[in-house]
Structures are given as structure tokens and as C-alpha cells.
Amino acid sequence: MTLPHNIKLPTQPGPIGVFDSGYGGLTILRDLRRAIPDADYLYLGDNARAPYGSRSFELVYRFTLDAVTRLFAEGCHLVILACNTASAKALRTIQQNDLGRLDPSRRVLGVIRPTVEALGRISRNGHIGLLGTPGTVASGSYDIEIAKLYPDFTTTARPCPMWVPLVENREADGPGADYFVRKYIDGLMEADPQIDTIILGCTHYPLLIDKIRRYVPDGVTILSQGSIVADSLTDYLRRHPEIDTRITRGGVTGYLTTEQADRFADQAALFMGTPVTAHRVEL
Numbered sequence: 001m002t003l004p005h006n007i008k009l010p011t012q013p014g015p016i017g018v019f020d021s022g023y024g025g026l027t028i029l030r031d032l033r034r035a036i037p038d039a040d041y042l043y044l045g046d047n048a049r050a051p052y053g054s055r056s057f058e059l060v061y062r063f064t065l066d067a068v069t070r071l072f073a074e075g076c077h078l079v080i081l082a083c084n085t086a087s088a089k090a091l092r093t094i095q096q097n098d099l100g101r102l103d104p105s106r107r108v109l110g111v112i113r114p115t116v117e118a119l120g121r122i123s124r125n126g127h128i129g130l131l132g133t134p135g136t137v138a139s140g141s142y143d144i145e146i147a148k149l150y151p152d153f154t155t156t157a158r159p160c161p162m163w164v165p166l167v168e169n170r171e172a173d174g175p176g177a178d179y180f181v182r183k184y185i186d187g188l189m190e191a192d193p194q195i196d197t198i199i200l201g202c203t204h205y206p207l208l209i210d211k212i213r214r215y216v217p218d219g220v221t222i223l224s225q226g227s228i229v230a231d232s233l234t235d236y237l238r239r240h241p242e243i244d245t246r247i248t249r250g251g252v253t254g255y256l257t258t259e260q261a262d263r264f265a266d267q268a269a270l271f272m273g274t275p276v277t278a279h280r281v282e283l
Contacts, residue, residue: 013247014075015253015254016041017071017074017080018032019083020083021050021052021086022045022051022052023047023167023264023267023268025043026045027082027224027226028225029041030272036237039251040249040252042255043253046067046283047258048259052089053133053164053202054133054134060085063086063090064086064089065094068081068102072103077106077243077246078106078107078243079109082111082203083111084202084203088136088139088142089135089139091112094108095108109233109236111203114229115142115223115225116146117149118223120149122197122223125196126153128195128197129157129197130199131188131199132158133164133201137201143155154194156192156195157188158184163180163204163205164204167205168267170270172211186215198220198221199225200225203225203226256278257281258280261280262278264280
């Protein structure tokens with residue numbers, strides 16, 4: 001979505017924008033609502049073009065910029081990329097190249113940095129495992145961020161191409177899921193048996209958490225992103241009152257999707273635990 005040069009973005013306060021390529025970002029939204037319940041939120045899922053995990057850097061960047069621009073046009077002054085692939089492949093470029101053109105006062109934040117920051121207080125031996133989509137793993141974004149903050153840490157990554165399809169096809173509780181959950185976890189632990197902390201580097205994965213816990217060895221901490229991102233955003237708003245004052249406070253959440261609204265609402269209700277009403281948009 002490209003805004004014509006003669007159209008100005010809304011300046012009045014608006015909701016917090018939350019973007020994901022599909023449904024996984026709803027796990028982040030769920031924890032954001034628990035942490036800051038009085039804020040308004042607007043979720044946008046680019047379900048028609050999902051999944052992003054195997055897309056090129058250029059495509060993920062273009063699609064993510066489309067979504068961020070749309071959320072800005074809907075009145076959001078702050079957008080959370082609740083998608084590891086978008087955070088890995090698009091966040092830095094949007095922050096450095098596009099915000100100045102769109103509106104320098106607006107902010108776009110991701111999920112990778114706050115997740116990595118949490119490792120310092122969680123890991124005991126600095127051996128970190130990452131389970132993520134092929135795109136997130138191939139980007140090396142976690143490796144880079146971990147090396148910046150904790151140069152003595154060792155990171156081992158394992159792509160899990162079957163986990164998102166299992167979740168989105170409602171097979172997360174089925175017996176077939178056990179095979180693929182165990183397969184990827186066993187492969188990760190074989191690569192580095194000293195791993196003491198595993199990052200779930202995709203926002204879909206919390207819906208597999210019961211099976212993941214079953215196959216992760218005792219003593220290994222599973223790091224899920226929702227509560228970490230929510231705590232990080234709470235702290236960010238405390239430190240940036242100029243952004244906090246631009247968020248409307250009514251406890252209302254809206255949902256936008258690029259696919260059929262009824263289909264999105266049906267799937268989203270599984271993630272949110274409550275009925276969802278959605279509206280279809282084009283990017």
C-alpha cells in the first residue's frame with residue numbers, strides 16, 4: 001500500500017497496531033491486552049499472502065511496509081511487528097528508511113530484540129536454542145542480536161517448517177503433531193546437548209506448548225514471546241510518554257485481514273479464546 005503524497009496521516013490518538021503475516025501474532029496481542037487492558041488495539045493479519053517464512057527478504061519487506069502503512073493510515077502511532085519473520089527481514093529497513101518519509105514521530109517495534117534481552121536473566125550457561133520458521137532461522141537475526149548483547153553465548157537454530165501448518169490446520173492437538181514436535185526438538189538438542197534455554201521464535205508455537213513441554217528435556221527453559229513483548233512494551237511506554245499519550249484508551253480491539261473475514265474470525269477465536277469480528281481489507 002503506497003500513500004499518495006497529498007494524503008496526510010491522521011494526527012489524533014489511535015490504537016496500538018499489531019501486525020502479523022497470519023494468526024500467530026494473536027498470541028502476542030493476547031498478552032498485550034493482559035498487560036495493558038485499557039489500551040485500544042488494531043490487529044492486521046496479511047493472511048492472503050501468508051506464510052511469510054519462506055518468502056524473500058524483498059517480498060517480506062514490501063508486504064510488511066504495506067501493512068505498517070495501512071495501520072498508520074488507520075490512526076496507529078505505534079505498530080508492533082508481532083511476527084518473527086517480519087521483525088527479522090523488514091523491521092530495520094522500515095525504521096531506517098521509511099519512517100522518516102511516512103512520519104518520523106511514529107514508531108515500529110519488533111519481537112526479536114526484547115526476546116534476546118530476556119536471555120541474560122534466564123540462561124544459566126549461555127547455550128541458546130532457537131526453534132523458528134525457515135525464514136527466521138535463515139535470516140540469522142537472532143544469532144546477530146544475541147552476539148551483540150551476549151558475545152560469549154552460543155546459539156543453535158533449528159527450522160520447523162511443519163509447525164505453522166499444524167497449528168493453522170487445527171492439528172496442534174492431534175497425534176501427528178507429536179512426530180514433528182519431537183523431531184525438531186530432538187534435532188536441536190542433538191546439535192548442542194548443553195542448551196539450557198529454547199526460544200520459540202514464531203508466534204504460532206505457543207499453541208503447541210503442551211507438546212513442546214513434553215519433549216523438551218527437564219531443566220531446559222522454554223522462552224515464549226508473548227509475556228516478554230508485553231512487559232517490554234509496558235516499559236517502553238513508560239519511558240516514552242510522547243508515544244503513550246497518542247494511544248486511545250477504551251479497551252477496544254479491532255481486527256483486519258486480507259482474506260475472508262469470516263474465515264479469519266473463526267480461526268482467530270481459537271487464539272483469542274473469545275468470539276472475534278473481523279473486516280477484510282486490501283493492501
